[in-house]
Amino acid sequence: MAGMANTQKHLISFNLENEIEHGIQVSNLAFRVGKQMGLSEEACHELAVAGVLHDIGKLRLYNYIAGEENPMVVEEMKYVRRHPELGYESLKDRGYSRFVLDSIYYHHENYDGSGYPENLAGEKIPMGARIIRICDVYAALTSKRTYRDAFSSETAMKMVIDEVKNFDMQVFLAFQRAIHEND
DSSP states (O other), rough: HHHHHHHHHHHHHHHHHHHHHHHHHHHHHHHHHHHHOOOOHHHHHHHHHHHHHHGGGGGGGGGOOOOOOSOOOHHHHHHHHHHHHHHHHTTTTTOOOHHHHHHHHHHOTTTOOOSSSSSSOOSOOHHHHHHHHHHHHHHHSSSTTTTHHHHHHHHHHHHHHTGGGGGOOHHHHHHHHHHHHHH
């Protein structure tokens, strides 16, 4: 019975509703960034699909995510860092395009080469992944987490600017235009 309680604790801490909301936010942002970059309607649609699905690999990791009372511990990071690969593996035989699959697999690569899973840098990172990367970071910062409140959009943008080395500058500029297009 103790094992069952432990599993339930992890299921509770993995808030599917928050994950869905995050995916929708990333999807909408990615679509808007694609539009700002002058990408085709089809490419923008593919970005929206990749945005919704980018963290789907986390579904296979819910047992490794800490309970709501505790922030994630370093030990668990090795499992969570596998979610892009697990998402790719889950979707690769389901009819998604190479663009969508690569966007999901590489969405944690940083432009300076410090990301994962392959430590790609610069133009070696697929464009869709570069777009999803910045949208994912911003959406995560502006969302409430179990371990912290949401940051305001102004604070989140300052934090993104502080880490600009992680992002393609063209994508970053298009992202800024997309965020401010309704101001």
